[in-house]
Amino acid sequence: MNVRSGNNKKILHKINKLTLSTMACSISFMIGKNAVFNAIDIIKIVLYASIRKLSVEGSSEELMALCKDRTCSPDVVQRRIKWKSESRILEDFKDAQEKIYSILRKMRIPFSKVTIAIDFTDKLYYGNKNDRGVVGTKHQRGTSYCFRYITLSIVIEEAKIALIALPVKPFSDKAKLVDELLTWAERKVRISLVLLDRGFFTKKVIKVLEKHQLKFLLPVPKNKLVKKTIREAHKSKELVTTYEFKQKKKIVGSFTIFFVLDPDCKKREIWKRYHAFGTNLPVNDLTRENIAEVYRKRWGIETSYRVEKHDFLAETTSKSYEFRLFLFLVALILYNFWMILRCIIGEKFYARRWKTSIYVMLYSSSLSSTVFDNDMEKSEEKTVSFDISISVSYVKTWCFWLKNRRSYNLYYGFWHSLHQNYQKTNDLAQVWAVSCESTV
Numbered sequence: 001m002n003v004r005s006g007n008n009k010k011i012l013h014k015i016n017k018l019t020l021s022t023m024a025c026s027i028s029f030m031i032g033k034n035a036v037f038n039a040i041d042i043i044k045i046v047l048y049a050s051i052r053k054l055s056v057e058g059s060s061e062e063l064m065a066l067c068k069d070r071t072c073s074p075d076v077v078q079r080r081i082k083w084k085s086e087s088r089i090l091e092d093f094k095d096a097q098e099k100i101y102s103i104l105r106k107m108r109i110p111f112s113k114v115t116i117a118i119d120f121t122d123k124l125y126y127g128n129k130n131d132r133g134v135v136g137t138k139h140q141r142g143t144s145y146c147f148r149y150i151t152l153s154i155v156i157e158e159a160k161i162a163l164i165a166l167p168v169k170p171f172s173d174k175a176k177l178v179d180e181l182l183t184w185a186e187r188k189v190r191i192s193l194v195l196l197d198r199g200f201f202t203k204k205v206i207k208v209l210e211k212h213q214l215k216f217l218l219p220v221p222k223n224k225l226v227k228k229t230i231r232e233a234h235k236s237k238e239l240v241t242t243y244e245f246k247q248k249k250k251i252v253g254s255f256t257i258f259f260v261l262d263p264d265c266k267k268r269e270i271w272k273r274y275h276a277f278g279t280n281l282p283v284n285d286l287t288r289e290n291i292a293e294v295y296r297k298r299w300g301i302e303t304s305y306r307v308e309k310h311d312f313l314a315e316t317t318s319k320s321y322e323f324r325l326f327l328f329l330v331a332l333i334l335y336n337f338w339m340i341l342r343c344i345i346g347e348k349f350y351a352r353r354w355k356t357s358i359y360v361m362l363y364s365s366s367l368s369s370t371v372f373d374n375d376m377e378k379s380e381e382k383t384v385s386f387d388i389s390i391s392v393s394y395v396k397t398w399c400f401w402l403k404n405r406r407s408y409n410l411y412y413g414f415w416h417s418l419h420q421n422y423q424k425t426n427d428l429a430q431v432w433a434v435s436c437e438s439t440v
Contacts (some may be wrong), residue, residue: 011344012357018103019337019358023047023330026096029080037072045077049314050330051355055313060239078318081326084169089322093329097163099230099338101188104161107344113192115298116185118178119201120168122146123313123328133321135170147324151332152181153190162332163188169324175204182212193217194283195298201278203245206253210280217295220257220276227271233259234270242281255280258288269385311351312338 047227057074064071084092103404122137125145129136137146143353148168153160164184166177178200185191194209196218209216220243233239239260245253258276267273277292313331316324338354 008345012341015337015341015344016357018099018347019334022096022099026099027092027330030083031080032150034221039074041072042077042080045072045074046314046327046330046407047334047358048082050312050334053311053313053315055316059314066176072398073143076322077418078320082320084322084326086325089326089370090166093165096333097336100161100333100340103340107340114189114212115157115193116163116189116191117153117160117195117197117298118181119151119153120202121149121151121325121328123149127317127319131319131321133167133324135168143218147321147328148325149175149325149328150181152185156343161339163337165329165332167321173204174200174202175208179206179211179393180207182214186212195295201336203247206245206255210253215279215281217277217279217281217291219295220278222271222276226257226276229257230259230274230276232246234274237273240285240288243278256283258283260289260292261342311335317345336347350367 023043024040027039028044029042031038034223045063047055048054048063049056051347052059052062054062055074056077060071060074062079099212123146124141124143125131125134125147126143129145133147135148136144136146137148138144149165150168151162151165153162164181165179168177182191182194189216193212194216196205196216198219198221200218201221206216222230226243229241229243233241240256240258242254243257244251246247255277255278257276259276261274265273275292277288277295279291281291283291310331312334314327316327318324338351341354
């Protein structure tokens, strides 16, 4: 849904406050009584790194150079994150997702029957393949190893919002992971259809879907049996058939597979001209192309989803499994809030624009952010100070970043507003906040 541009700033400010409050209330660290820095200081470093796509080291060093206030050293940030166990990190993420889910409910997004998508996300790794949590993947960009995560997302119009994510380890059972994701999701929403990619085409995963009594749709890998079936279907013109799973020559499961001709494919082999899909939906010759189109439209979001989600992922060369998991889940939380903004304001609200408003929220010297209690509906509020003085070099760095990102409208709009406001006041921090708000 779209709203008038006059309300965009109010909505933007509200979502930004919800983002910061969710992070502050959900993510906890082991902080001693005499510690100089608190959890908010650590979260600010991680947020800055995620927004700028920097490493934690680079984020901390840049803030130390640009800001007058004391900033956490990268060693402090990494040490606090590495002290968190895997289970604690996942608990914090689920707590944050509960708050995001409550926001979606307040937006009156229909959850009566939703389409969900389950997929893998790989973060390439160039270190030792025997490091904890490293799994094999298709060779790309000079490596065959990665850290892998499985996510379950709800598909809302042209957006995907991740409900839950889990790490995938070398000996993880794919079917058990899918079962855990579906069990958690069924407590929140009513699922009408499950979309998967061809990597989930296994007997165990199909059995899990049948156990939950869910409708599913996925592309079928073209093994020898499928290639043979396509050739026979091409001759007989019967493009809807039954696929059977066998174990020790006994049929242990079956579902429908159908084929859709690709009109643009001119390859000689018959089996390369067809797309194969598997489903337990009712399919016939009249509906098979429509069902394939549903999958194409829904899963077509996947390319932008992977690219945009990584736009919030901080860089790191750390070997720590927990540290990388933490950064990935923080990126997922930021991505979800950005998707909520896009659902409200419109598809043309780009990530760079939201990052600009987050800068203003975090680093304006006169700003204090409101952080709600865990209930988020209580009237009590905690005020967390974000007092960071912004120097001239920071303004230059930000403008340089905008120009390199080819955000010319924001770049020139910022400088025009900066010139006008600087004549009224000498407080550079105040000018910075006013100028950025005028360009959002």
